Amino acid sequence: MRRRALLQWLVSGAVTLPVWRADLSDAALAQADVLSTGHVFVLRDVATTVLPSAIGAKGQDEAVDSFLRWLREYQEGVPLSHGYGAPRLVRTGPSPAPGYASQITALQQAATERGGRFGALPLSERRAILDAAFKSAGIQNLPSRPDGKHVVADLMAHYFRSSAANDLCYNARIGRHTYRAIRVTTARPQPLSGGQGR
Amino acid sequence: MPVHESDVCVIGGGITAAMLVERLTELKPGLRITVVEAGRSIFDRENRGQYHRRALEYGEHPWHDDFIEDQQAKGMISMTMAVGGQALHWGGACNRFSEEDLRLKSMYGLADDWPITWTELERYYVEAERRLNVAGDTSPYPQDRRSAPYPQPAMPLSYNLQVLKKWAEQSGLKFSPLPMSRNVTAPFGGRGQCGLYDTCGDVCPTGARYSPDYTYQQLTAAKKVTLHDRMLVRRLVVEEGRSTIAMAQGYHQDRPNEVTEYRATQFILASGQCWSPHLLLLSTSARFPNGLANRSGAVGRFMNGHKFISAQATIADETFPGQNMTHSLISREYFRCATDKAFVRHDTRVWESSAGKEPRLRGATGELLLGDELLNEWRGRALKGSSVRLRTYYDSHPSRDSRLSLDPASKNRYGDPMPKIERRLDAAAEAREAATLAHCTAAFERMARASNGRLTGKPSVSDYWDHPAGGCRMGTDPATSVCDSFGRTHDHENLFVIGAPTLPTGGCTNGTLTFVALSLRSAAEVAKS
Numbered sequence: 210m211r212r213r214a215l216l217q218w219l220v221s222g223a224v225t226l227p228v229w230r231a232d233l234s235d236a237a238l239a240q241a242d243v244l245s246t247g248h249v250f251v252l253r254d255v256a257t258t259v260l261p262s263a264i265g266a267k268g269q270d271e272a273v274d275s276f277l278r279w280l281r282e283y284q285e286g287v288p289l290s291h292g293y294g295a296p297r298l299v300r301t302g303p304s305p306a307p308g309y310a311s312q313i314t315a316l317q318q319a320a321t322e323r324g325g326r327f328g329a330l331p332l333s334e335r336r337a338i339l340d341a342a343f344k345s346a347g348i349q350n351l352p353s354r355p356d357g358k359h360v361v362a363d364l365m366a367h368y369f370r371s372s373a374a375n376d377l378c379y380n381a382r383i384g385r386h387t388y389r390a391i392r393v394t395t396a397r398p399q400p401l402s403g404g405q406g407r
Numbered sequence: 408m409p410v411h412e413s414d415v416c417v418i419g420g421g422i423t424a425a426m427l428v429e430r431l432t433e434l435k436p437g438l439r440i441t442v443v444e445a446g447r448s449i450f451d452r453e454n455r456g457q458y459h460r461r462a463l464e465y466g467e468h469p470w471h472d473d474f475i476e477d478q479q480a481k482g483m484i485s486m487t488m489a490v491g492g493q494a495l496h497w498g499g500a501c502n503r504f505s506e507e508d509l510r511l512k513s514m515y516g517l518a519d520d521w522p523i524t525w526t527e528l529e530r531y532y533v534e535a536e537r538r539l540n541v542a543g544d545t546s547p548y549p550q551d552r553r554s555a556p557y558p559q560p561a562m563p564l565s566y567n568l569q570v571l572k573k574w575a576e577q578s579g580l581k582f583s584p585l586p587m588s589r590n591v592t593a594p595f596g597g598r599g600q601c602g603l604y605d606t607c608g609d610v611c612p613t614g615a616r617y618s619p620d621y622t623y624q625q626l627t628a629a630k631k632v633t634l635h636d637r638m639l640v641r642r643l644v645v646e647e648g649r650s651t652i653a654m655a656q657g658y659h660q661d662r663p664n665e666v667t668e669y670r671a672t673q674f675i676l677a678s679g680q681c682w683s684p685h686l687l688l689l690s691t692s693a694r695f696p697n698g699l700a701n702r703s704g705a706v707g708r709f710m711n712g713h714k715f716i717s718a719q720a721t722i723a724d725e726t727f728p729g730q731n732m733t734h735s736l737i738s739r740e741y742f743r744c745a746t747d748k749a750f751v752r753h754d755t756r757v758w759e760s761s762a763g764k765e766p767r768l769r770g771a772t773g774e775l776l777l778g779d780e781l782l783n784e785w786r787g788r789a790l791k792g793s794s795v796r797l798r799t800y801y802d803s804h805p806s807r808d809s810r811l812s813l814d815p816a817s818k819n820r821y822g823d824p825m826p827k828i829e830r831r832l833d834a835a836a837e838a839r840e841a842a843t844l845a846h847c848t849a850a851f852e853r854m855a856r857a858s859n860g861r862l863t864g865k866p867s868v869s870d871y872w873d874h875p876a877g878g879c880r881m882g883t884d885p886a887t888s889v890c891d892s893f894g895r896t897h898d899h900e901n902l903f904v905i906g907a908p909t910l911p912t913g914g915c916t917n918g919t920l921t922f923v924a925l926s927l928r929s930a931a932e933v934a935k936s
Contacts, residue, residue, distance in 0.1 A: 261782040279464055288468045290609065294871045296486040298476065301465065332777075340775045343768070351768040354466055362768065369766040369781065375729050378766070378782065378789050385729025386463055388602040388612075391591065394565040394730045 243280050243306040248313045249273070252364065254328040255316065258335050259365050263377060272368045279355065279367055280306055305357030312360045316342065376401060409667045413439040413633070415933065416655055416671035418640045418686065419678030420444030421492025422919065423906030423926035425619035426538060427675065430930035432631040438934075440632045442623070443657055443669060445639040445682075446489035447472060450624055456612040459604060469610035470495055475660075477819045478639065480681050480811075482828030484871055490636050491620040492679065494919065498608045498733055499588040499616040501541040502916040503532050505551065505742040507752065511804070511912060515750055517835055518804040519911045522883045522892040523928075529554055531924035536586075539617045539923065540595045543586030548739050562587050562601075565731040567759040570724050571795060572736055575757050577857035578850075582736040582757065586920075588617040597621050607733045638667065641823060643674065643690040643699055643902070651901045652699075663820060673933055675894075676879075676904045677926070680710065683908040684811050684878035685826045687889075700879070700896035700904070705889050707811035709880050710830050711803070711913035712872030716753075716847045718797045719762050722860035726793040728761035741799075741850070742915065750839060751846045753801035754916040757854075760796040763863065764789040794863075797854070799847045802915040803872060806833040811878050830872050844868060874918035879908035893932035894925070901936070905929045 244252070253273050260269045283306075289299045319338045320327040327335060339361060346359040354370060355363035368374055372385045381398035415431065417424050420442050428440055449470055458469035473489035485493050506525040511518040521528075533555045536543070542559035545551075561584040564572065572582050589601045590613075598621055599613030607616045614621060626632040637660040646653040655669040676683045684707040688698040698706055738755040766785045770776050776784050814827035832840070848866045855861050882888025885897035888911075894903040906922040914921065 257778075259777050259781075261779050263779070263782065283465070284467075287465070288471075288474075289466045290462065290468045291474065291486040293608075294484050294869075294873075296484065298474070298486065301467070336775050336777060339777070343775065348768070351766055354464065365768070365781070369785075372729070374766070374782075378785050379727050381727050383727050383729045385732075386605055388604060391563055391601060391603055394603060395563045395569070397566045398727050398730070 243304070244277070244310055244313070248310055249277065251313050251317050251327065252276075252360065254326060255361055256364065257328050258332075259339070259361055260368055261377065264373075273364065275371075276355075276364050276367045280304075280309070302357065305355070305360070305363070308357060309360035309363075312342065312346075316361070408665070410670060411441055411633075411635070411667065412670045413441040414671060415440045415673045415675060416669045417442045417675040417677050418655055419492070419676065419682065420446070420490040420619070420623065420634070420636070421677065421679060421906075422494035422497075422617075422619045423679075423922050424675070424677035425491075425494075425622040426535070426923050427677065427905055427926045427930045427933070428626060428632055429538070429622055430927055431934055432626065434930065434934035436631075441669060441671070442632055442634050443638050443640055443655065444490050444634070444636045445475060445478065446487075446492075446636065448490040448620070448623070448634065448636045449473060449495070450490075450620060452614060452620075455610055455614075459606055459610050459612045462606065462609050475639075478825070479817075480685070480826035480828060481814060481817065482811075482830070483681050483826070484873070484875060488682075490623055490634065491618060494617070494619050496609055497616075497919060500917040501536065501539060501543065501586045501588050501920040502737065502754065503529075503551070503586075504914040504916065504918075504921050505739070507743060508802075508912065508914045511802075514746060515744070517750060518833065519880075519882070521911055522881055522888075527928075528921075528924060531928045532920065534927050535920055535923040538927075539588040539920070540590055541586050541588050541920070542584075542591040544583050546583055546739055547581040548742075550743060551739060557586065559591050562589060562591050562734055564736075565734065565759070567726040567728070567730045567793075568734060568736060568757075570726050570793075571757050571759065574722055574724055574795075574858050574860070575736060575738070575854055578854040580738040580740045580755060580850075580854070582738045582755075585735045585737045585756070587734065590615040597625060603731060605729075605731055605733050635667075637661070640669070640686060641689060641821060643686065645692065645695065645699065645899070650899050652899055658821065672901060673936055674902045675929075675933065676902065676908075677906060680712075680875045680878050680907040681811065681826055681828065683904050685813075687879070687904075688811075688813055689823055700889050700898045700902060702898050703886055703888060705807075705880060705887060707878050708807050708809070709805045709877045709911065710809045710811055710828055710875065711805040711877035711910060712830065712875035712918070713800045713913045713915055714803045714872055715798055715800045715869045716844060716866050717869070718848070718851045718866035719760065719863045720795045720797060720851065720855040720860050721763070721792050721863055722795055722855065722858055723792045724858065725790070726759055728759055728764060728789075728794070730759065732759055732761075734758075737916070739916075749842060750835075751801070751843050752915045753799035753843075753847060755850060756798045756800075758796040758798075760794040761789075762794045762796065764794055792860075795860070797851050797866075799850070800873065800915050800917070801843050801847065802836075802912070804833045804836040804912055805877060806831045809833075809877070828875075830875075840868075872913070874907075874913060876907040876910040876913045876918055876922070879904040880911045881909040882911065892928075894929040895932065903929055903933060 474486040509521040543557040544561040601615035813824035879889040
């Protein structure tokens, strides 16, 4: 979706969008250069449904930003880890960006057909749209890392497989795969916020 | 035609070559040493933080181009071929074998004895541990005697492993932190201190886990060693009328039609359990139609390593997966086996685990989970007790038919047949497979039950042999072995094979420390020559 079309869509929407989160500046456009601003806008809207509320709107936006960085830095044709035991050479495929764009457009269309913006639909409607999209993409479970099958499943995997999500799940400062002094790991991890943790 | 002359020509640039060469430069300063490696040098340590991130986010292999696409073997468990070899991305586990490994025949009437005493090997374990800066604790089993302490105290146990140690020891087994080649207390050997990225088996951003590329960089920078990388040695040539090796013939990846001759007084074959016997088998001639060092016909035979049994358990205690998943506990309880009991030997290992506690897209009835629903369902499973990963490496004795052969159906760019490795147990080992599985399953169940835990699913036997070794086994009898205990081949006095290929049997725990210890012992003998 081009910027003009997006703005028309926003203006014509029957529901109020969280416009404070819609950054259509050139800087944001440049940052999200693999998806159009309109696509990113829709993705941020979907993120409010598929990412946990505990990280807040700011955390959800940061998760989308991190996913867009992942997409921007994706490289084609790079050997994946060969594995050990039964090694084999597999390379990364083409960038998932074009497929993502089509999937976001399809989500937006499905939402429009059901009455408006994705995030403003009843949860049952949002679930039905995503369920159909995931089934159509052959997605059974959360991928271990984004695999290009569907942009929303990949956004979810990018967040829920992260060290931050692991910490959130256990309400503990574990910091998996991040730099930590060894002594930090010898004690029971501190809770993220007040209370006793898990 | 380029000709390189040196005192010692080392073929292969992995961990055993690194250790041997480092030791040789100390024993005989000024010795002209050339290391010839088929793979490339990957000396870009400044990028490893970035590679670590990309490996996690994209699954990319963090060692770029560490393989040669047409130089691969069937039955090989890693594709890596580069300066540093497979130890570029090993976990750093540094377990010793036990005395029983060296005396299987005399103690149990099984497999073969090694032509080296435990006391002798133990000296070199100490040296290997010092060079690799191993962090470990004294074993709680007095039979695991040591003549010197570890150079560093053991890697401190994470909170999770402390919980699991308490749990596992209720079974009566005694556990210790796994000895690791990691700079735990301070930087060492030009490498940084451990920052617990927990990706040791892929890439270590700080270099805390020993990696041979550091050794090669240091030795070449000091001009103690000449390193020729991307040079595949395809053939060893014997001197006319004598049995000594005259030269190795190499081919550079960029000059495939030009042979480079490496002439030396001593030749050290340090290409691991696959490519060492492969080169010997390829080096046929009218005088040596079965290849070199192969009067016994044992080259490429008795390929070993060990099989393993894996299981998962759930226990009531709480842990926090992700603290230190690459560290583990080890029990050496079953390294010993009473001679009047059914033979079974294995190590016993325990790791923290997140199995069954990963986020899921769908709930128990198949409904799609979104946002908070997904997090809540995940928490519901994750916070209920803990998962534990269990494994035993067990003694798996090879038959003579456990072999590496030349596969005419698979050839490299030069038309050389590539190796095909088919490992087979000997008859006695085959006959006790079911009993070994039953024994290990019972041990796992006893551990799980000790605190109201249970195994989730049946323990499974691996479909490959880990820590592969053999193919040029050592022995005292030239009719049944390829080399002596120093790795000197029986048939060619100036040709040594070092490290993994020389092992008659593969033990029942990680092999790298043993490969290194044997190579250091070989270095002393090479220096004498």
